[in-house]
Amino acid sequence: MTKESKNLKHIKVSGFKSIVKLDLPMENINILIGANGVGKTNLISLFTFLSHLSQGRLRNYVATEGGAERFFHFGTKHTSEIMLDLKVGINGYHVEFSPNLDDDSLVFCREYCTITTSNRQWSLYPRMGESGFVSDKQAGIEPVIKYTREYLEKCRVYHFHDTSNQALFKKTNKLVNYHYLEKDK
DSSP states (O other): OOGGGGSEEEEEEEEETTEEEEEEEOOSSOOOOOOTTSSHHHHHHHHHHHHHHHTTOHHHHHHHTTOGGGTBTTOTTTOOOEEEEEEETTEEEEEEEEEETTTTEEEEEEEEEEETTOSOOEEOOOBTTBOHHHHOGGGGTSHHHHHHHHHHHTOOOOOSSOOSTTOGGGSOOOTTOOSSOOOOO
């Protein structure tokens, strides 16, 4: 397997946060440029979402981020489904979610992996709000599924300038503390 075959090649997203519909071919290096509020941060947050999904921590992540309602474009009254489709080298991953209105969580509707050398879809069988990557025994055996899970587990978001809800400048601070810059705590 060549190094290039491990690169993210294509992303399709619909109904995720501020992203109505996105069909984005990817290159080895990608730069996001745009005005405030156009969805750059939400596209980046997709990778955090996928990392939690692949590690069996999606339910907790969704809950701590304010519930499933916040992941659907303009909420569940406006959007009834989130769809994510990724192509990584010759492998692919597809997942669709609908909302569980009873507990504000995500329900997996479809989840599967693909490989370009076959027409087969390797179905995953999610359980209890977590991906089939962690709840399905075949996920550790089937090479296509294992490769895709391992790729998604490595998804990380690094902030040059953190503007997330946990950023230090958004925390409570002394109002009179303006005489000098302080180091990160």
